[in-house]
Amino acid sequence: MTRVALAGHDLRLSFGPTPVLRGVDVSLAAGEVVAVMGPSGSGKSTLLHVLAGLLRPDAGAVELDGQRIDDRSDAVRSDLRLRRLGFVFQFGDLVPELTVVENVELPLRLTGVARGPARARALEALDGLGVADVGGKRLSEVSGGQAQRAAVARALVHRPAVVLADEPTGALDTVTGELVLEALVTAATTTGTAVLLVTHEPRVASWAGREIQIRDGRVAGTVPSR
Numbered sequence: 001m002t003r004v005a006l007a008g009h010d011l012r013l014s015f016g017p018t019p020v021l022r023g024v025d026v027s028l029a030a031g032e033v034v035a036v037m038g039p040s041g042s043g044k045s046t047l048l049h050v051l052a053g054l055l056r057p058d059a060g061a062v063e064l065d066g067q068r069i070d071d072r073s074d075a076v077r078s079d080l081r082l083r084r085l086g087f088v089f090q091f092g093d094l095v096p097e098l099t100v101v102e103n104v105e106l107p108l109r110l111t112g113v114a115r116g117p118a119r120a121r122a123l124e125a126l127d128g129l130g131v132a133d134v135g136g137k138r139l140s141e142v143s144g145g146q147a148q149r150a151a152v153a154r155a156l157v158h159r160p161a162v163v164l165a166d167e168p169t170g171a172l173d174t175v176t177g178e179l180v181l182e183a184l185v186t187a188a189t190t191t192g193t194a195v196l197l198v199t200h201e202p203r204v205a206s207w208a209g210r211e212i213q214i215r216d217g218r219v220a221g222t223v224p225s226r
């Protein structure tokens with residue numbers, strides 16, 4: 001049977017009086033790429049933040065590799081995020097004071113990997129995205145597309161169980177966007193990482209195996225990607 005990497009069960013969350021998630025069930029198998037689509041304001045990013053343990057749901061449960069995480073302490077959830085999850089947002093979110101390669105090795109260094117092996121793995125991850133040559137540069141010295149590819153390398157460098165990506169190609173040209181999506185799909189097929197991709201764009205969703213449609217804080221349907 002396929003291992004479930006990440007699942008949300010009957011997730012509910014309101015901001016003040018406004019319900020934003022109204023009972024969402026989602027499940028991602030290891031190695032699966034799933035797109036989350038839906039109109040602006042339908043709750044996609046909120047769902048991603050709840051699944052990441054960044055926001056606690058009012059009700060429901062989140063399970064990572066079969067273990068419930070939403071009821072764990074902030075410190076435990078933060079540690080799980082560091083070790084088991086990778087994130088890609090629309091605008092890279094790298095640390096400007098560090099070089100590109102220092103950013104990519106960060107998840108490894110923070111979990112105790114020694115400097116030498118961490119550097120080697122970071123350079124390998126950058127190489128996989130075609131940007132190893134800018135490893136020594138600071139963010140101010142690289143293009144937006146190079147920075148985003150570095151952000152993807154950082155999200156994948158520690159071979160996380162799950163990558164959560166929120167409009168990861170939103171700020172990129174088509175060719176760079178495809179490099180980013182290809183890297184995410186390759187991680188899914190080669191290392192069994194589950195990838196959840198929030199996007200507005202059908203072209204981006206077509207890289208996923210399955211599309212979850214969110215409307216008004218509920219799953220309106222799940223369809224195979226075109």
Ligand SMILES: Nc1ncnc2c1ncn2[C@@H]1O[C@H](COP(=O)(O)OP(=O)(O)OP(=O)(O)O)[C@@H](O)[C@H]1O
Nearest residue numbers: 015016020038039040041042043044045046047200
């Ligand atoms: N921290 C917050 N406090 C209050 N309301 C919020 C907060 N975050 C999101 N919302 C509201 O929750 C609703 C869902 O927002 P969310 O960002 O999840 O939607 P989305 O589907 O990702 O939208 P988009 O496609 O525009 O990014 C919106 O009405 C938004 O205004």
